[in-house]
Amino acid sequence: MSLRLIEGGRGHTDAPGLLIHGASQVVTMAGGLRRGAAQGDLAMLDAADVGGPGAPGAPVVACWEGKIVGVGPRDSVEAGLEAHGYSLSRFVRLDADGGVVTPGLVDPHTHLLFAGSRERELVLRQQGAGYMDILAAGGGILSTVAATRHADAETLAAHGRRWLDEMLRHGVTTIEAKSGYGLDLPTELRLLDVAYELGREGPIDIVPTFLGAHAVPAEFRSRPDGTEAYVRSVIEEQLPGVAAQGRARSCDVFCEEGVFTADQSRRILRAAAAYGLAIRLHADELAPSGGAELAAELGALSADHLHVPSDAGLAAMAASASGPTPTVATLLPATTWFLMTDEAAPARRFINAGVPVALGTDFNPGTSPAPNLPLVMTIACLEMKLSPAEALAAVTINAAFAAGVGAEAGSLEPGKLADVVIWRAADVGQLPYWVGADLVDVVVKRGRVVHRRGA
Numbered sequence: 416m417s418l419r420l421i422e423g424g425r426g427h428t429d430a431p432g433l434l435i436h437g438a439s440q441v442v443t444m445a446g447g448l449r450r451g452a453a454q455g456d457l458a459m460l461d462a463a464d465v466g467g468p469g470a471p472g473a474p475v476v477a478c479w480e481g482k483i484v485g486v487g488p489r490d491s492v493e494a495g496l497e498a499h500g501y502s503l504s505r506f507v508r509l510d511a512d513g514g515v516v517t518p519g520l521v522d523p524h525t526h527l528l529f530a531g532s533r534e535r536e537l538v539l540r541q542q543g544a545g546y547m548d549i550l551a552a553g554g555g556i557l558s559t560v561a562a563t564r565h566a567d568a569e570t571l572a573a574h575g576r577r578w579l580d581e582m583l584r585h586g587v588t589t590i591e592a593k594s595g596y597g598l599d600l601p602t603e604l605r606l607l608d609v610a611y612e613l614g615r616e617g618p619i620d621i622v623p624t625f626l627g628a629h630a631v632p633a634e635f636r637s638r639p640d641g642t643e644a645y646v647r648s649v650i651e652e653q654l655p656g657v658a659a660q661g662r663a664r665s666c667d668v669f670c671e672e673g674v675f676t677a678d679q680s681r682r683i684l685r686a687a688a689a690y691g692l693a694i695r696l697h698a699d700e701l702a703p704s705g706g707a708e709l710a711a712e713l714g715a716l717s718a719d720h721l722h723v724p725s726d727a728g729l730a731a732m733a734a735s736a737s738g739p740t741p742t743v744a745t746l747l748p749a750t751t752w753f754l755m756t757d758e759a760a761p762a763r764r765f766i767n768a769g770v771p772v773a774l775g776t777d778f779n780p781g782t783s784p785a786p787n788l789p790l791v792m793t794i795a796c797l798e799m800k801l802s803p804a805e806a807l808a809a810v811t812i813n814a815a816f817a818a819g820v821g822a823e824a825g826s827l828e829p830g831k832l833a834d835v836v837i838w839r840a841a842d843v844g845q846l847p848y849w850v851g852a853d854l855v856d857v858v859v860k861r862g863r864v865v866h867r868r869g870a
Contacts, residue, residue: 432506433478433833433862436489438462438516439841441474443486444812444826448743450736451769454813455804457843458826460487468513476516477506478833481861486827509864511837514856515846517807518827519588519834520788521814523745524719524775527578527592527613527621528571528606531562533781540755546701546782547673556596556630559780563596563606571609578778579619581786583866586855588834589825590619591775591818593667595626598645600656603627607662618858618865620832622818624695625663627653628675628683646679650686658690665693665716665819670706677705684713693819699724700750710742711735717773717817719745722760729761733768743817744770746809747777748794749785762799773813774806789854792847803844833862 445458460474465488467473475492477485479501485492493503536549549555563571575592582590592613594606607623614621627649635641635648657663666687670680684694693716698706700720707728710718718732721744735742746760765772774791777783785791792806801809815825824832837857840846846854858866 430505430507431480432501433509433859434506435476435478435509435511435516435835435837435859436473437468437513438474438511438837439468439513440515440843441476441486441827442515442517442807442811442843443828444518444808445486445828447812448741448771448816448821449808449813450741450771451766454766454772454808455802457804457807459843468511476827476835477501478835478859478862481833483827483829483831483833485829509837509857509859512856513841515838515840515843517586517836517838517843518811518825519836519858519860520586520810521818521820521825522582522587522590522775522778522788522810523717523743523773523814523817524747524777525590525592526595526777526779527590528575528594528609529559529563529596529780530566530570530574531559531780532784533558536781546754550630555781557633559596560598560630560632564599564602568605568609571606572613575609575613578786579613582788583619583858584853584855585787585789586836586838586858587788588619588836588858588860589622589815589818589820591622591624591665593624593626593629594663595629595667598627598630598632600653603653604656604660604662607657607660611662618860620820620824622665622820623663624665624667625654625657625687625692626667626669627657628668628680630669630674642675642679646675646683649683654683654686654690658692663692665695667695667697669697670704670709671697671700672702672704677709680706681709681713684715688713695719699728703728707732714740715742716819717743717745719775720747720750720760721765722751722756724761729764729768729770732765732770736768736770741771743773743813745773745775745814745817746795746799747775747783748798749791750777750783752794752798753783753785759798762795762801766805771813771816772801772805772809773817774809775814775817787851789846790851793850796847803847806847807843833859835859839868
């Protein structure tokens with residue numbers, strides 16, 4: 416892999432243009448959200464069809480001042496650039512060296528910011544303890560809440576940078592990041608503000624999500640009306656403060672048996688929508704809770720987990736999928752894998768029903784300490800029976816729509832962000848095939864190289 420300048424060009428630190436060439440395949444994901452039989456449609460340009468990566472008609476990606484300005488055969492893209500006033504002398508050439516080029520990956524479900532760790536829960540699960548058993552005993556989310564409330568902004572930011580760097584090295588250029596480990600207004604605001612500032616710092620773009628309804632905090636649990644009182648606290652105290660702060664772009668609720676009911680979730684999310692926040696849900700992870708039905712009813716961006724949706728819930732999401740703004744099923748295979756669950760979420764049922772499927776890491780300290788999104792693709796292929804192409808669509812264009820950024824990220828199309836990954840692989844089928852391998856060679860964010868292997 417090498418960075419090379421066109422003769423007469425300018426240094427790559429100040430050149431406004433970047434031309435990526437020499438790829439074996441360019442996966443564009445052009446054409447919008449993927450669903451049903453089109454879930455695996457990559458809109459791919461293959462150099463083998465035109466004589467190889469060095470041929471005049473081989474695919475290239477042209478970037479200018481952070482945006483995509485051309486994708487297609489090299490000769491026609493270069494001619495088009497010149498015709499529209501983009502001087503080729505102002506483009507740095509980046510040789511993909513026969514690798515696959517894809518959009519930057521999008522992780523639509525993370526719990527990026529927290530304090531402490533919960534490695535001891537792995538042993539408890541091996542001994543038979545379930546998720547709700549650990550939570551009821553004061554562990555799980557509640558133990559992370561206790562640690563996070565004592566963590567200052569600087570500590571949380573340092574933690575966030577560590578894991579963002581890990582995600583970047585796996586090809587991720589945009590994430591959604593939830594709060595939810597404060598469960599009180601001051602800590603929730605601190606988490607949202609740190610996520611927002613880390614997004615401004617870059618290079619990874621961050622979509623902050625308010626998840627005050629992640630669990631019922633310890634101080635409410637001793638009350639006979641504890642859950643209901645906490646729901647009122649989220650609606651009457653936390654949401655107004657979050658809206659006034661202006662950092663969160665969406666609101667999430669853990670709609671689950673033993674946590675928040677569908678009715679309680681509906682009240683919180685309707686209140687959030689009144690403040691202009693987009694809606695998303697943790698739904699049907701442990702038992703059918705009405706979460707999938709609620710997501711479709713409210714027009715949520717995504718319903719996440721969906722390990723055990725009801726038939727009615729799947730039907731509701733399928734009906735939503737036929738409309739202009741379908742709710743995306745964001746599945747989290749690393750979570751069920753790490754929890755040693757017997758069955759994965761029914762991905763094929765969603766795809767067969769025409770529901771768009773995305774994949775996320777669910778990165779968190781208890782149930783998915785997994786910052787590696789390509790590994791999630793592998794797990795999805797092995798346990799959910801997604802094809803490599805379906806999995807790739809699920810972490811690019813569909814994930815972008817699930818995160819609420821489908822108009823700007825997730826595909827290589829003129830006008831969208833120049834977020835690009837070059838992989839050390841000659842075929843897209845290899846991306847999930849090499850289990851856990853470090854296949855990312857170069858990551859480009861907004862037209863600038865932000866990661867190079869070995870650099």
